[in-house]
Each structure stands twice: as structure tokens, then as C-alpha cells.
Amino acid sequence: MSVLAQVANGLADVAQDVVELAQEATDATGLTADEAKANAAASGAGMAYGLAAIGPGIGIGYLVGQAVQAMARQPESAGQVQTTMFLGIAFTEALALIGFVVFILLKFV
Amino acid sequence: MGSPMTTRLEGPAPAMSVALDLVKRGLYLAPVALIASAVFWGGAGAASTAYGLAIVLVNFFLAAWLLQVTGRISFALMGAAAMFGFLLRLGLIFLAVLLVKDQAWVELIPLGLTIIITHLALLFWELKYVSASLAFPGLKPPPVEASASTPSA
Secondary structure (H helix, E strand, C coil), rough: CCCHHHHHHHHHHHHHHHHHHHHHHHHHCCCCCHHHHHHHHHHHHHHHHHHHHHHHHHHHHHHHHHHHHHHHHHHHHHHHHHHHHHHHHHHHHHHHHHHHHHHHHHHCC | CCCCCCCCCCCCCHHHHHHHHHHHHHHHHHHHHHHHHHHHHHHHHHHHHHHHHHHHHHHHHHHHHHHHHHCCCCHHHHHHHHHHHHHHHHHHHHHHHHHHHHCCCCCCHHHHHHHHHHHHHHHHHHHHHHHHHCCHHHHCCHHHHHHHHHCCC
């Protein structure tokens, strides 16, 4: 079995577990199916936004750290480094914005 | 090697010039985005697109302003402002959307699409003009007309 098939099977198992847990929670708390679905959507949206912000956070931290080091080493090239850094920050931030848009679409639409 | 705590940016801030350029290009792009949005989602879509475009442009400007102000104090502070500014601006965007999400003139799908598409489109558009030409204006390629009029042999 290929690695991709194993990963797909693993994800399917996890999804099945989540469905069973949601069903158990629904039974235990007395929520309706719509309320349980809304709760799951809210949890998923929050996780999507939070997970989507982690990568860009690490990326911006690394990028800015290296840029500050470069500017401190060669202050005469600070302008060029800052331009590149600004564009890098903006590109990295696009990932977080995509996560944010997925969040608002999952949560509010 | 200078210390990041004491070294600071002298002269004009290049991030601000890039951000102002992005804002200018965003204003060029606005009519096209508004018309496209109005075609698909009507008046509410156009209003949402205008709001999303404003969010993107203010986000760029705020990022550059933070870098400009803190860069004149020290590079270390500029690094901190870039990282915490990321969180601050994400929070502000979240707040800006949260405040209007239930308004009648807001369509969330065109608003979200505008935020993503205009952000990336403006960056790629700007990337075409930044590169060596900003730091080394002498290396900027001549206009097409001038190079076309140059004799080849």
C-alpha cells in the first residue's frame, strides 16, 4: 500500500472517530443535529484560522530576524533589505489571510 | 557589525514607498474589481469589494508605517514591530470584518475573495517593478520605445 493510501486511510479513520465523538456528544448533551453541526463548524473554523496563522508567524519571525541581522551587518544596504523584507512579509501574510477568509466562510456563510 | 539595538534606518523608508506604490496600484485596480463584483453579486457585492480593497490597502499602509516609524528608532524595534504588527493587523482585519458581517450591504464571499485576490495581485504586480530597479535606479531597463529605436547592428 502506498504512503498516500495509508495517509488517506488514516485520515478517514480520524474523520470517522470525530463523527462518532460528535454523535456521542450529541447524545450526551441533548443537542440537536443542527446545533452539533454549528458547534463543529465553529470548532473547525477556529482551528483553521489558528493553524493557518502558525506557519506565517514562524515565517515572518525567521524572515525579519534574518533581515535585521543583515541590516545590522551592512547598514548601507538597509534600504534594499527592507524592501525585500516588506514584500516577503506581505507574501507570507497572504497565507494567514487565506486562513482568515476560510474561517469567515466556514463560520458565517 | 553594528548592534541591531543601536543601528537605525537613515534616509527615506523604502517600505513606505513600496506601500504607497501598492496603494496607487490598488486604486487603479479598484474599478475593475468593483465592476466584476457588481456583475456577479450586485450592489452589495460591489460595496463588499470596496470594503475588502480598503482593508487590504490600509493593511499595507499600516505595515509600512510601523516599519518606518520603528526603523528610525532601531532595527531591533523594527523586527519586533514587524512580528507583533502581524498579530495586530490580523486582529484589526478580524475586527473590521466582524463589525460589518451582519450589515445588509455586505456579502461575505466577495469580501473574502477580494481580500485574498487583491492582496496577491497587488504584490505580484509590485514585484514586477521592485527588484533591482528600486535599489539601483541606474540598472532600471530603458523604456521599450527607447530600446526599440536603438540600432541593432
